[in-house]
Each structure stands twice: as structure tokens, then as C-alpha cells.
Amino acid sequence: MTTNSDTNNHAKHYINGEWIDSGEKKETINPSTGEVIGTYVEGGKSEMQDAIKAAKDTFKNTDWKTNRELRYKVLTKLADVFEARQDELATMIATENGKLLGEAQFEASFVMPNIRFAASKIYTEFGRTAEWSAGKYSIxxxxxxxxxxxxxxWNSPAALLIRSLAAGCTTVLKMPGQTALSNTLIMEIIASVEELPKGVVNMIIGERDALETLVEHPDVPTISFTGSTSTGRALMKEGADELKLFGLELGGKTPHIIFPDTDIDACLPVVEKSLTVFTGQFCMTGSRILVHKDIADEVRDKLSKRLENVKVGNALDSNNDMGAMIDQSNVERVDKMVQDAINKGAKVLVRGGPINEGEQSKGAFYQPTLLEVDDSQADIVQQEVFGPVLALQVFETEREAIEMANATEYGLSACVWTQDLDRSFRVAREVEAGTIWFNDWAVMRDEFEEGGYKQSGVGRLRGQSTLEDFIEVKHIVLQSGVVGK
Incomplete structure (x- = not known):
């Protein structure tokens, strides 16, 4: 087994089968306590270039890209070793990321079915052929x-790694410093599969310099990026000179559209969780709630009480309902957005905000916030907050609800709450979002695609489209003729 030697609390890069300890040394922080829990090296252009070279050499000089049996064996074993170390990985993510342990276990649980579905595509992804005239073939x-x-x-370091391997690509991972110890554990798990050739998976812990090098490098034809819409746009510009392929999973402003026939007591616990899971630091966070006027008073009252009673605290304490944000700078950023919304006229239903007293003041904690707004163009509606902040609006008709839901540049997901099946389909067909749930939230399956409309992304994760970001299609024409009479 290839392990990150020396110590378990110092994270390194992984290049061509070796742990590399180069770059600027930094500290990683437990956001629940503010304590330093380890160190890591932040790589830049040099480390990224070395990783790209290793990946390119392996792609050219081994049979990884054509050996389906090897790829299937590696991925199935990889799923097994992730399963065996799932609890260890979840604990590390919770400690370093701040999300509740149960939520980290939820994230880690996605890894195995994701890998196994990707492995199934190795044997089922193939081309086609046709004889389009006598003795004339297209392959x-x-x-x-x-x-x-x-x-x-950093908000989901474990869930988005594997698709490129199933396609036969070699891979360079750029992973964030905020989850450096988690990154290294993930890489250690991957490297423990003895059949995996050196250079197939390389990992750099880095930030902007490393990412720019990866995106601009001529030997990297495809980029899969998960992050903010603004960064996704910038990366597409940087990769334009090389005509890169891009798969982008970007921002979201998921609305819950709640009609008057909704079972409110069943709905609101889901709405609450959609806001507090990962402390609102999730592209599919339920950050908007659109409520019919006939039930608005009831929803305001019951939802406010629920959010006021959310217990915020250490990620490893199972009694807590919500963990920490990733760091103090993001706490300050979110609170500034909330205060700006209030200053511009948003009505405060639950103020929430930073915890500034007691032991929890050492952590990056932010209590849930609920604001009511009248204007769909308000910044708190239009901008992705990436924190536990919920904006409430009231509508009267289906058409008005749809217009509110579609009023932002985002289109990643939406939730429609109603007991009327016809209404659910009427609304869903006009809501501009890649995933729509009826009377639920965040149900995802590897067999079915995930991705965004509008500025929420390019391409699709999961499903039958999962390998498209990593595949080229070649048309071969053979005109052999036919046997003469």
C-alpha cells in the first residue's frame, strides 16, 4: 500500500506514484474549534506541470486507455477499499470541513455507488457501425x-473524482487546501489499489496558480470543475485558446415552491434540512422558499420557530443539527450579505448570524437566517450566498411562482410541493432547472443525470452522459466493396 509517510497530519501531493513534499507549508484548521489540526504543502505551477507530465506519459506509454479489463478491476476494487474506510474518511471530512459527521457519512456514501456505476460504463460504453451501402461501412x-x-x-471533496478513470483518461486532481488532510486520505485510499498503474491518478493540493496551470496547459484537453459560476466563467476564458472541453457544476439558488395543498408539517423539516445540510455550503442548498399567499402566515410562523431552534455546534457531536462553515472569512462574508439585504429592505424573520460569545465563538459558526423579500431582483435572491440563509417570497398564481423560480441566472435544481400531480408536472415543465423534486429535496441517483440550466453549469454528471466530458468520437470509413458475381 502506498501511504502518506512520516505523519498522518501533514498532507502532500501525489505525483507518479510518489508523495511529494514541495511548496509553501500551510496549516489546516478545524472550523468547529479554530484549532490547527495539521499542515500541508500548497503546490503551484511547478508541481502541477510535473503532475501533468506524469499523467501524459502514462496515457501515452501504457495500455490504461484501451484495457477495459484493467480499468474495471481497478474501479471495482477502488469501491471496495472506499467502503472499508468510509467511516475513517467521514470523520476526517467532518473534522476538517465542519459539516456534521452524519452529513460527512452521507457524502462518503455517494462514493461507492458512483464508482460502481462508472465501472459498469466501462463495458457498456461503445460505438456503433453501419453498412450504409453495399460494401461500404462506417465505424x-x-x-x-x-x-x-x-x-x-472543499465542500464535497470525496464525491466527484472517478468518471475520468472509467473513460480511460489519466487524471490530475487539483484539490483545495481547506480539506488538505481529507484530500490526502482520499488519495491514499486510491493509491492502495495495487493494480492502479503509477501516473494514472495524480493529486496536487493548490489554489489559483495550480488551477490556472491545469486549465491553460496544452496537454490537458478536458477540465471538470465544481465551484462558483464566476470562477467557471473565468476558467472557460482561460481555456478558450486551447478549445478545451469543459464540464462545469456551478452555483445554484434552489427554490422550494410551496402550494396551498402541501402537507406543511411534512414539508418544513425538509426545507430546514435543505438549508442546514453542509451549513448551506452546497450547490443545491434550498436557499429560496416561494410560498402561496393562503399559507404564507402558517409557513412564516412554523419555519421561523424551526430555524430558531436549530442547534449549531461541533461537527462530531451527534446532538447538533448544523455544523460549522468552512472558515471565519466565509462567516464574515455571509453576514455582510445578510446585513446588506436588511439595509436594502429585507424583512427579518429570523436574524441568525455569527456566534460571538462563549466557546463556540472560536469556531466558524453561523446560525440560520430567514429573510422575507418582495423583489426578485434583490441581491439576496439573485446571488448565491453559500451559507444558511433563506429568502422567502409570496406568490398568488402558478404563473407568478414559475416567474419567481426562474428569475435568477441559476438553474441547478428546484422543489415543487403539492398534492396535485397535474400541477406538479405543469410547474416542473416550465421551471428552468436541471433537477426537479416533487415533495422532496436532494434525491440523486448515479443512473440519472445531474447538472444545471443557464449559469449553473455545462454538461452533466452521472447517468448515461457521465463519460461525455472525457470522450472523443472517431468516425472510420471502410469501403471494402462486395464479392463479384
């Missing part, structure tokens, strides 16, 4: 595009 084959660059987010 369509699908080939791995080459080195894949994958940038994973």
Missing part, C-alpha cells in the same frame, strides 16, 4: 480524450 469508436484535469471543491 464509430469512442476514445479517451487524454489527460483529464479535475478540480474538486
Amino acid at each position: 464509430l469508436i469512442k476514445e479517451a480524450v487524454g489527460v483529464a484535469g479535475i478540480s474538486t471543491p
Whole structure:
């Protein structure tokens, strides 16, 4: 087994089968306590170039891209080793990321089915052929595009790594410093599969310099990025000179659209969780609630009481309802957005905000906030907050609800709450979002696609489209003729 040697609390890069301890040394913080829990090295251009070279050499000089049996064996074993170390990984993520342990276990639980579905695609993703005239054939084959660059987010470091391997690409992971110890544990788990050739998976812990190098490098034809819409736009510009393929999972402003026939007592616990899971630091966070006027008073009252009673605290304490944000700077950023919304006329239903007294003041805690607004163009409606802040609006008709739901530049997901099946379909067909749930939230399956409309992304994760970001299609024409009479 290849392990991160020396110590368990110092994170390194992984290049061509070796742990590399180069770059600026930094500290990683437990956001629940504010304590230093380890160190890591932040890589830049040099480390990224080395990783890209290793991935390119492996792609060119081994049979990884064509050996389906090997890829299937590696991925199935990879799923097994992740399963065996799932609890260890979840505990590390909760400690370093601040999300509740149960939520970290939820994230880690996505890894195994994701890998196993990707493994199934190895044997089922193929081209086609046709004889389009006597003795004249077209053959369509699908080939791995080459080195894949994958940038994973700090809010879900474990869930988005594997698709490129199934396609036959070699991979360079750019992983964030905020989850450096989690990154290294993930890489250690991957590297423990002995059949995995050196250079197939390389990992750099880094930030902007590393990411820019990955995106601009001519030997990396495809980029998979999960993060903010603004960063996604910037990366597409940077990759334009090389005509890169991009798969982008970007921001969201998920609305809950609640009609008057909704079972409110069943709905509001889900709305609450959609706000507090990952402390609102999730692209599908339920950050908007659109309520029919006939039930607005009831929803305001009951939801306010629920949010006021959310117990915020240490990620490893099972008695808590919500963990910490990733760091203090994000606490300050979110609170500034909330105060700006209030100053511009938002009505405070639950103020929430930072915890500034007692032991919890050492952590990056932010209590849930509920604001009511009348204007869909308000910044608190239009901008992704990425924190536990919920904006409430009131509507009267289906048409008005749809217009409110579609009023932002985002279109990642939406929730429709009603007991009327016809209404649910009427509304869903006009809401501009890649995923829509009826009377639920955040139900995802690897067999079905996930991705955004509008400025919420490009391409799709999961489902039958899962490998498209990493595949080139080649058309071969053969005109052999026919046997003469």
C-alpha cells in the first residue's frame, strides 16, 4: 500500500506514484474549534506541470486507455477499499470541513455507488457501425480524450473524482487546501489499489496558480470543475485558446415552491434540512422558499420557530443539527450579505448570524437566517450566498411562482410541493432547472443525470452522459466493396 509517510497530519501531493513534499507549508484548521489540526504543502505551477507530465506519459506509454479489463478491476476494487474506510474518511471530512459527521457519512456514501456505476460504463460504453451501402461501412469508436484535469471543491471533496478513470483518461486532481488532510486520505485510499498503474491518478493540493496551470496547459484537453459560476466563467476564458472541453457544476439558488395543498408539517423539516445540510455550503442548498399567499402566515410562523431552534455546534457531536462553515472569512462574508439585504429592505424573520460569545465563538459558526423579500431582483435572491440563509417570497398564481423560480441566472435544481400531480408536472415543465423534486429535496441517483440550466453549469454528471466530458468520437470509413458475381 502506498501511504502518506512520516505523519498522518501533514498532507502532500501525489505525483507518479510518489508523495511529494514541495511548496509553501500551510496549516489546516478545524472550523468547529479554530484549532490547527495539521499542515500541508500548497503546490503551484511547478508541481502541477510535473503532475501533468506524469499523467501524459502514462496515457501515452501504457495500455490504461484501451484495457477495459484493467480499468474495471481497478474501479471495482477502488469501491471496495472506499467502503472499508468510509467511516475513517467521514470523520476526517467532518473534522476538517465542519459539516456534521452524519452529513460527512452521507457524502462518503455517494462514493461507492458512483464508482460502481462508472465501472459498469466501462463495458457498456461503445460505438456503433453501419453498412450504409453495399460494401461500404462506417465505424464509430469512442476514445479517451487524454489527460483529464479535475478540480474538486472543499465542500464535497470525496464525491466527484472517478468518471475520468472509467473513460480511460489519466487524471490530475487539483484539490483545495481547506480539506488538505481529507484530500490526502482520499488519495491514499486510491493509491492502495495495487493494480492502479503509477501516473494514472495524480493529486496536487493548490489554489489559483495550480488551477490556472491545469486549465491553460496544452496537454490537458478536458477540465471538470465544481465551484462558483464566476470562477467557471473565468476558467472557460482561460481555456478558450486551447478549445478545451469543459464540464462545469456551478452555483445554484434552489427554490422550494410551496402550494396551498402541501402537507406543511411534512414539508418544513425538509426545507430546514435543505438549508442546514453542509451549513448551506452546497450547490443545491434550498436557499429560496416561494410560498402561496393562503399559507404564507402558517409557513412564516412554523419555519421561523424551526430555524430558531436549530442547534449549531461541533461537527462530531451527534446532538447538533448544523455544523460549522468552512472558515471565519466565509462567516464574515455571509453576514455582510445578510446585513446588506436588511439595509436594502429585507424583512427579518429570523436574524441568525455569527456566534460571538462563549466557546463556540472560536469556531466558524453561523446560525440560520430567514429573510422575507418582495423583489426578485434583490441581491439576496439573485446571488448565491453559500451559507444558511433563506429568502422567502409570496406568490398568488402558478404563473407568478414559475416567474419567481426562474428569475435568477441559476438553474441547478428546484422543489415543487403539492398534492396535485397535474400541477406538479405543469410547474416542473416550465421551471428552468436541471433537477426537479416533487415533495422532496436532494434525491440523486448515479443512473440519472445531474447538472444545471443557464449559469449553473455545462454538461452533466452521472447517468448515461457521465463519460461525455472525457470522450472523443472517431468516425472510420471502410469501403471494402462486395464479392463479384
